[in-house]
Amino acid sequence: MLHAMFQAPYAPPEEAARAALLAAAPTPRPEAAPLALSLAQAAREGGGPLAVEEILRGWPLSTREGLALMALAEALLRVPDDATADALIAEKLAEGDWRQHAEGFASAASGWALAMGARLVGRGETPGGVLAPMARRLGVPAVRQAARQAVRLMGGQFVLGETIEDALGRSAKGARYSYDMLGEGARTAADSRKYLGAYHAACAAIGRAARGSLPDRPGLSVKLSAIHPRYEAVSRDRVMAELVPDLIELAQAARAHDLNLTLDAEEADRLELSLEIFDRLLTEPSLAGWEGLGLAVQAYQKRAGAVVGWLADRAASTGRRLMVRLVKGAYWDAEIKRAQERGLDDFPVWTRKAATDLAWLTQAAALLDVAKQGRIFPQLATHNAASIAEVLALAAAKGVDSGKFEFQRLHGMGGALYAKLAEQRPDAALRIYAPVGVHEDLLAYLVRRLLENGANGGFVAAVADDSVPLERLLRHPSVVLAEGPPRHPRVKRPAALFGDRPNSRGVEFGDRRALAALIAARDAAPPLEAVPALDPAAAMARAQAAFPAWNATPVSQRAAVLRRAADALEANSEKFIAAIQEEGFRTLDDALSELREAVDFCRFYANEAERLATPTALPGPVGESNVLSLSGRGVVLCISPWNFPLAIFLGQVAAALVAGNAVVAKPAPQTPRIAGLAAQALRQSGLPAEALVVVPGGPDLGAALVAHPAVAGIAFTGSTATARAINRAIAAKDGPIIPLIAETGGLNAMVVDATALPEQVTDDVLTSAFRSAGQRCSALRLLCVQEEAADRMLAMIAGAARELKLGDPRDPATHVGPLIDAQAKARIQDWLARLPEGAREVFRHPAAEEGNLLAPRIVELRRVEDLTQEVFGPVLHVVRWRGATEAALLRALGGTGYGLTLGVQSRRAGFAVRVAQAVPAGNVYVNRNMVGAVVGSQPFGGQGLSGTGPKAGGPHYLPRFMTERVVTVNTAAAGGDAALLAEGE
Numbered sequence: 001m002l003h004a005m006f007q008a009p010y011a012p013p014e015e016a017a018r019a020a021l022l023a024a025a026p027t028p029r030p031e032a033a034p035l036a037l038s039l040a041q042a043a044r045e046g047g048g049p050l051a052v053e054e055i056l057r058g059w060p061l062s063t064r065e066g067l068a069l070m071a072l073a074e075a076l077l078r079v080p081d082d083a084t085a086d087a088l089i090a091e092k093l094a095e096g097d098w099r100q101h102a103e104g105f106a107s108a109a110s111g112w113a114l115a116m117g118a119r120l121v122g123r124g125e126t127p128g129g130v131l132a133p134m135a136r137r138l139g140v141p142a143v144r145q146a147a148r149q150a151v152r153l154m155g156g157q158f159v160l161g162e163t164i165e166d167a168l169g170r171s172a173k174g175a176r177y178s179y180d181m182l183g184e185g186a187r188t189a190a191d192s193r194k195y196l197g198a199y200h201a202a203c204a205a206i207g208r209a210a211r212g213s214l215p216d217r218p219g220l221s222v223k224l225s226a227i228h229p230r231y232e233a234v235s236r237d238r239v240m241a242e243l244v245p246d247l248i249e250l251a252q253a254a255r256a257h258d259l260n261l262t263l264d265a266e267e268a269d270r271l272e273l274s275l276e277i278f279d280r281l282l283t284e285p286s287l288a289g290w291e292g293l294g295l296a297v298q299a300y301q302k303r304a305g306a307v308v309g310w311l312a313d314r315a316a317s318t319g320r321r322l323m324v325r326l327v328k329g330a331y332w333d334a335e336i337k338r339a340q341e342r343g344l345d346d347f348p349v350w351t352r353k354a355a356t357d358l359a360w361l362t363q364a365a366a367l368l369d370v371a372k373q374g375r376i377f378p379q380l381a382t383h384n385a386a387s388i389a390e391v392l393a394l395a396a397a398k399g400v401d402s403g404k405f406e407f408q409r410l411h412g413m414g415g416a417l418y419a420k421l422a423e424q425r426p427d428a429a430l431r432i433y434a435p436v437g438v439h440e441d442l443l444a445y446l447v448r449r450l451l452e453n454g455a456n457g458g459f460v461a462a463v464a465d466d467s468v469p470l471e472r473l474l475r476h477p478s479v480v481l482a483e484g485p486p487r488h489p490r491v492k493r494p495a496a497l498f499g500d501r502p503n504s505r506g507v508e509f510g511d512r513r514a515l516a517a518l519i520a521a522r523d524a525a526p527p528l529e530a531v532p533a534l535d536p537a538a539a540m541a542r543a544q545a546a547f548p549a550w551n552a553t554p555v556s557q558r559a560a561v562l563r564r565a566a567d568a569l570e571a572n573s574e575k576f577i578a579a580i581q582e583e584g585f586r587t588l589d590d591a592l593s594e595l596r597e598a599v600d601f602c603r604f605y606a607n608e609a610e611r612l613a614t615p616t617a618l619p620g621p622v623g624e625s626n627v628l629s630l631s632g633r634g635v636v637l638c639i640s641p642w643n644f645p646l647a648i649f650l651g652q653v654a655a656a657l658v659a660g661n662a663v664v665a666k667p668a669p670q671t672p673r674i675a676g677l678a679a680q681a682l683r684q685s686g687l688p689a690e691a692l693v694v695v696p697g698g699p700d701l702g703a704a705l706v707a708h709p710a711v712a713g714i715a716f717t718g719s720t721a722t723a724r725a726i727n728r729a730i731a732a733k734d735g736p737i738i739p740l741i742a743e744t745g746g747l748n749a750m751v752v753d754a755t756a757l758p759e760q761v762t763d764d765v766l767t768s769a770f771r772s773a774g775q776r777c778s779a780l781r782l783l784c785v786q787e788e789a790a791d792r793m794l795a796m797i798a799g800a801a802r803e804l805k806l807g808d809p810r811d812p813a814t815h816v817g818p819l820i821d822a823q824a825k826a827r828i829q830d831w832l833a834r835l836p837e838g839a840r841e842v843f844r845h846p847a848a849e850e851g852n853l854l855a856p857r858i859v860e861l862r863r864v865e866d867l868t869q870e871v872f873g874p875v876l877h878v879v880r881w882r883g884a885t886e887a888a889l890l891r892a893l894g895g896t897g898y899g900l901t902l903g904v905q906s907r908r909a910g911f912a913v914r915v916a917q918a919v920p921a922g923n924v925y926v927n928r929n930m931v932g933a934v935v936g937s938q939p940f941g942g943q944g945l946s947g948t949g950p951k952a953g954g955p956h957y958l959p960r961f962m963t964e965r966v967v968t969v970n971t972a973a974a975g976g977d978a979a980l981l982a983e984g985e
Contacts, residue, residue: 010348011302021355021481036385070447077148178432188802206259210257222263233509234812237813252286263277263296267334268335268510275310300335324378326379339494342507343506344505352484352488354481361390368400371404381407386473386475407431408430409430506593522577528583529676536705542693543692561657565654572681576595587814594644601953608955625969625971629964630962631660632661642668653665653692655958657682665694669697719745720870741949746777746870748903748921750904751902751906752783754883756927767929773817773874778901781877786882806853807853816856856875858875864892894918898946902923902925905926940954
């Protein structure tokens with residue numbers, strides 16, 4: 001039903017959407033101006049001790065101090081050991097001049113201990129030296145306790161209570177409340193059960209304490225990602241089967257206590273799933289007639305109007321009154337980044353804040369129209385004085401009674417503004433949205449809210465800045481939007497992310513229509529064709545014959561072939577995705593990502609070739625010309641692996657070809673047909689047939705090709721052992737010394753300290769270790785976790801890994817597919833059967849290991865040195881380390897000899913720098929996953945045992961496929977430098 005009814009485009013073009021928004025928006029109401037000014041003045045005069053307005057006035061987020069404060073608040077309370085806490089405090093206190101901002105703020109805060117500490121920290125002191133002078137005055141434990149108490153004090157201003165009983169005890173009498181029990185989503189089944197139990201307990205406690213009737217009675221806000229560990233679009237069937245029954249029981253409990261229950265808003269890719277679940281609750285017989293069911297709608301999503309329209313239709317068709325909480329949106333920067341990473345046509349959210357503000361007003365007006373009919377009770381969440389005043393004026397103009405809607409604010413924010421509103425409009429219904437939970441868990445949530453509300457474009461930040469005139473702050477958003485650009489000028493559209501080349505196009509799996517179209521096209525793709533065998537000598541002869549003409553082809557024409565091939569890959573994406581899945585057994589998201597990487601390689605190398613094509617004039621004396629130029633080497637042998645059968649094959653081949661070489665390509669014996677399909681795309685794009693010869697075969701064929709005297713260079717991706725063998729073969733050959741570009745494997749580590757956020761570590765570890773069944777050169781092999789925080793983190797990682805779905809990679813819900821073949825599985829099983837002494841398997845996924853499936857494992861080792869080989873599959877090794885042994889850990893990691901990828905998870909910038917400097921690695925990733933390097937952004941390749949360089953997808957890669965020539969001409973040979981003589985003085 002949902003798919004047929006909700007047809008709003010996921011990410012419509014902003015220009016057209018802006019025009020439609022301006023046409024539909026309510027016109028400014030002049031009568032709103034006096035109230036807006038009065039509310040804004042109240043907000044500017046102060047929100048009380050430690051209100052967000054006061055924090056932003058004291059330490060704006062545009063300053064180093066403000067950002068350091070946020071980092072300290074987000075991390076400090078979860079740090080279990082004193083030494084790491086001291087290091088974190090020292091680093092953050094040393095990041096700015098706290099005294100500059102603390103003078104007027106300390107008295108207002110009356111207890112904000114960091115202001116006291118700031119007076120003891122000298123300007124410019126290093127992190128290591130900050131605590132020393134403070135400790136001499138106060139003692140280290142006192143400073144540490146002061147900082148922790150300061151953060152708890154801050155948390156207490158924004159978290160109503162650590163338990164629902166505490167929150168109820170602190171709730172103001174007579175005020176309306178909606179309680180939000182959680183800050184972050186569940187990663188494990190145990191967490192989801194715990195959170196669901198907390199919701200039920202809260203429901204009962206609130207119900208016992210509540211008075212009055214709906215809509216006055218309290219509400220409970222539920223985050224669906226908190227009660228299911230895989231709340232994602234691709235796991236739709238599982239979510240509907242497992243989450244919905246639990247949610248129905250919770251809704252029944254809320255109904256029994258006559259409470260309102262609101263499904264909280266989440267990221268854009270989860271919207272359609274959330275609407276389907278909401279619709280399921282609407283049609284649940286046991287909830288018939290209940291008027292407490294609510295949904296949060298994000299105005300910054302371009303689909304907000306469609307959602308409000310859909311809710312109005314569903315309310316009418318079911319005869320129900322629904323509660324709709326209209327918010328402006330909580331994940332703006334994450335939505336922008338996600339759309340850019342996925343190569344979408346545009347963003348699902350507005351890029352300008354004025355558009356979001358106007359969309360909020362427009363949807364508020366639409367909700368008021370339905371509220372007048374009694375079908376929807378709008379809950380309008382905002383801290384913006386102008387938005388509130390406009391809504392009240394609109395309601396009066398529409399004849400909507402003030403009892404038919406309410407305003408909401410976040411606990412700890414907007415207090416002064418709402419107090420003035422209650423004073424001037426005592427008829428207005430007001431509600432407080434109150435987070436409830438332990439500070440350690442909720443401070444990450446708190447910081448996100450502070451960053452959202454404190455962003456430079458927002459009302460809360462601007463009202464705290466006395467230099468911003470209130471008149472400018474209160475302008476109607478339609479005026480601001482109309483007079484400015486249609487989109488944010490500094491936010492690059494996904495297609496324009498890389499400037500001089502189009503970003504590869506992707507598909508958002510949370511967009512059901514797009515996903516269904518992709519699957520249908522994939523399933524209709526023709527079967528792969530076999531690649532005929534070819535004699536190595538004949539292949540080399542064909543390529544040799546083609547080289548002179550291809551090398552003489554202008555670079556612009558060679559680059560055009562690659563660009564046409566990139567376009568062809570996108571235009572026929574279903575064929576290549578089907579091929580990767582059929583022959584390489586990759587999951588759907590992996591296949592799509594690989595196709596996009598191949599497209600990016602073609603376009604990037606086309607641009608690079610044209611950049612390098614222009615001869616370079618070099619300096620020299622008068623009467624002499626020195627010009628450097630590049631050209632192809634001859635026949636380049638490209639040997640590609642099975643784990644990226646399209647992207648690495650095409651990346652190697654495209655680079656060699658556009659540099660002017662002819663290519664003999666030997667794909668892995670497991671995936672020759674994908675290589676054949678890619679070669680066909682190049683030929684259909686204008687590549688001469690003989691310039692690229694694909695030769696399928698195994699190791700013996702590869703050795704014969706390496707030994708051929710016509711080979712002018714080799715690009716190889718595969719095992720370190722094979723790279724060594726190729727290197728020896730090259731050294732033993734007579735004739736020219738040729739270059740070898742080798743990218744091999746690694747014992748890739750991630751180092752995690754006690755300041756890291758466990759949820760973020762868990763997400764990044766699962767992606768890094770188990771995506772592609774661990775069959776990536778860059779995959780995480782060794783997780784090094786600080787002992788003081790290890791138990792909690794490892795339990796969360798294991799619990800989250802248990803929720804991964806293993807099986808058929810063609811199913812979009814599958815997270816882990818099979819290994820490439822039985823031999824690969826046998827090699828890993830052999831390693832697991834003879835683990836080093838003291839090692840133990842602490843987790844194994846419960847799925848059956850049918851065929852070539854291998855269940856993900858976690859194996860604890862005693863030390864780094866126990867991991868003696870690259871285990872190319874879904875096996876995560878773990879080593880614990882104590883804070884005092886950091887230096888020894890880094891020495892051990894640096895001593896492995898490998899250097900491909902390295903991850904660091906920490907809220908201490910200094911720690912991340914130390915790890916990166918001590919451990920050799922071609923790619924270092926801080927506070928993110930370690931896989932999926934992007935062409936042109938994260939050039940990929942290692943050092944030491946992990947490869948020769950240069951890095952693929954980087955600016956130094958293409959010249960390695962070329963020869964350099966300098967032509968020097970004595971321009972004075974005819975009797976003088978004519979050009980110089982002609983210039984005169």
